[in-house]
Amino acid sequence: MTPLLVPLVSGAAVAFWICAPLMVIGALGMVLSRKAVYSALFLALVMVCLAVQYAAQDAPFLFVVQIIVYTGAIMMLFLFVVMLVGVDADESMVEVIKGQRVASLLAAGGLVILLVAALSRTFVSAPVGFDAANAASEGHIQGLAALIFGRYVMAFEATAALLITAAVGAMVLANGERITPRQDQTTRVKARLAGYAATGAHPGPRPSSGVFARHNSIATPAVLPDGTAAPGSISDVLVQRAPTRDASALGAATAAVHREIAAATEGEGER
Amino acid sequence: MSADAYVILAAILFSIGVLGFLVRRNALVLFMSVELMLNSCNLLFVTFARQWGNLDGQVASFFVMVVAAAEVVVGLSIIVAIFRTRRSASVDNANLLKY
Numbered sequence: 385m386t387p388l389l390v391p392l393v394s395g396a397a398v399a400f401w402i403c404a405p406l407m408v409i410g411a412l413g414m415v416l417s418r419k420a421v422y423s424a425l426f427l428a429l430v431m432v433c434l435a436v437q438y439a440a441q442d443a444p445f446l447f448v449v450q451i452i453v454y455t456g457a458i459m460m461l462f463l464f465v466v467m468l469v470g471v472d473a474d475e476s477m478v479e480v481i482k483g484q485r486v487a488s489l490l491a492a493g494g495l496v497i498l499l500v501a502a503l504s505r506t507f508v509s510a511p512v513g514f515d516a517a518n519a520a521s522e523g524h525i526q527g528l529a530a531l532i533f534g535r536y537v538m539a540f541e542a543t544a545a546l547l548i549t550a551a552v553g554a555m556v557l558a559n560g561e562r563i564t565p566r567q568d569q570t571t572r573v574k575a576r577l578a579g580y581a582a583t584g585a586h587p588g589p590r591p592s593s594g595v596f597a598r599h600n601s602i603a604t605p606a607v608l609p610d611g612t613a614a615p616g617s618i619s620d621v622l623v624q625r626a627p628t629r630d631a632s633a634l635g636a637a638t639a640a641v642h643r644e645i646a647a648a649t650e651g652e653g654e655r
Numbered sequence: 656m657s658a659d660a661y662v663i664l665a666a667i668l669f670s671i672g673v674l675g676f677l678v679r680r681n682a683l684v685l686f687m688s689v690e691l692m693l694n695s696c697n698l699l700f701v702t703f704a705r706q707w708g709n710l711d712g713q714v715a716s717f718f719v720m721v722v723a724a725a726e727v728v729v730g731l732s733i734i735v736a737i738f739r740t741r742r743s744a745s746v747d748n749a750n751l752l753k754y
Contacts, residue, residue: 397656404664411668411691415675420683420744427687430668434694437661441705443713446697446720453720458690458727465731466683469744480680480747488677492670499666507658512708524710531714543721550725557732560739 396440403433420466428459442514445528590616596634603628611635661702668695680745682734686727693723 406429413426435450479485514524521527532540565571580587591614594606603622605613613631622628668691675688697716704712734744741748 394656400656400660400664404660407664408667408671411671411675414684414687414691415671415678420681423681423684423687427691430691431694434698437664437698438701441661441701443701443704443716446701446713446716449717449720450697453724454690454694458724461727461731462683462687465735468735469683469738485678488674491677492674495673496667496670499670500663503662503666504659506662507706511658511706513705514708514710517708517710527710528713528717531710532717535711536714536718539718543718543725546722546725550728554728554732557729557736 399436399440403436406430407433407437420469421463424459424462424466427462428455431455431459442524445525593617594634599629599634604634605629605631607631607635611639658702658706661698665695665698665702668692668698680747682737682744682746682749683731685746686730686734690723690727693719 410426410429410433414423414430417423417426431450431454435447435455438444438450439447514527517527518524521530576585576587579585591606593602594600594604594614594617596604603618603626605628606617608614611632618628672688672690672692672695675691676685679685679688697719700712700716700719702712704710704716737749738744743749
């Protein structure tokens with residue numbers, strides 16, 4: 385039995401009553417949030433709380449495995465796929481099958497009533513606990529290891545094969561088929577020179593962005609001697625995404641100094 | 656404390672997973688609902704293991720986690736493959752076999 389903190393309240397009970405509401409809230413949040421990222425984070429909350437429940441139920445090995453495998457690996461995989469598939473891809477709220485949402489709610493509500501009614505008085509005795517089992521195998525982890533590498537060793541080997549197959553399957557499925565021929569250096573050079581021959585486009589590298597005393601970000605255009613921006617000195621992606629610096633404003637200070645010098649030299653010429 | 660509360664919690668979580676699987680259209684959220692159901696069953700395994708002082712339940716829970724990891728890897732790569740061709744993660748848009 386677990387030691388009691390105060391009369392009739394054990395540490396496991398405290399952990400249960402703190403984590404169980406959080407788990408239900410997290411599970412409901414996972415179902416109800418419209419963005420897949422929020423769903424994934426809510427599910428991570430549920431899984432961490434579940435790990436605490438494992439620890440409270442004398443399962444330290446599963447506590448660690450739950451944190452590492454579920455919250456660490458599986459949820460991160462989910463987040464990566466959410467990133468690939470598009471974070472802001474809201475799903476449509478149109479009901480494809482009429483009345484499906486109401487029917488689903490009724491089905492889930494009926495299921496929870498049925499399960500709780502059937503299982504709420506499952507146990508008539510207090511939990512046995514692992515004291516006897518741990519004593520028989522000189523420790524909890526040793527007992528689990530004896531089972532995994534003893535009675536269940538064939539199942540364990542089968543999971544090894546399953547994991548390898550899953551890894552190969554993921555590589556095969558996630559590997560995209562190439563539709564256009566591969567672009568290597570030779571084809572790119574030929575395309576550039578063909579463009580030069582046809583339209584006179586500059587075949588060399590494009591000008592770099594402007595570097596000035598006050599601005600050197602890649603959103604700053606290079607300024608030509610006549611004060612205009614050098615074409616191609618800013619990446620097209622940056623132009624589409626945000627406004628870039630104005631080339632005439634960049635050249636304004638230089639132009640002003642030139643005008644001052646010109647005025648001064650004119651005055652000298654008169655004197 | 657009695658283990659009944661854990662069983663009821665697992666039942667509630669399983670039902671919420673069923674609800675999410677039935678209601679949502681996003682394939683990723685459907686997968687998360689399946690994971691929630693698997694996790695609630697794991698909680699039952701651990702609860703019953705402690706109730707009867709028997710480590711087999713914890714081993715079963717461990718195997719469920721391993722199989723869930725393999726399932727998630729393959730399932731998510733199927734979602735990515737479908738997204739690449741259909742530009743959508745909604746289960747309603749994967750209807751090529753229908754026509």
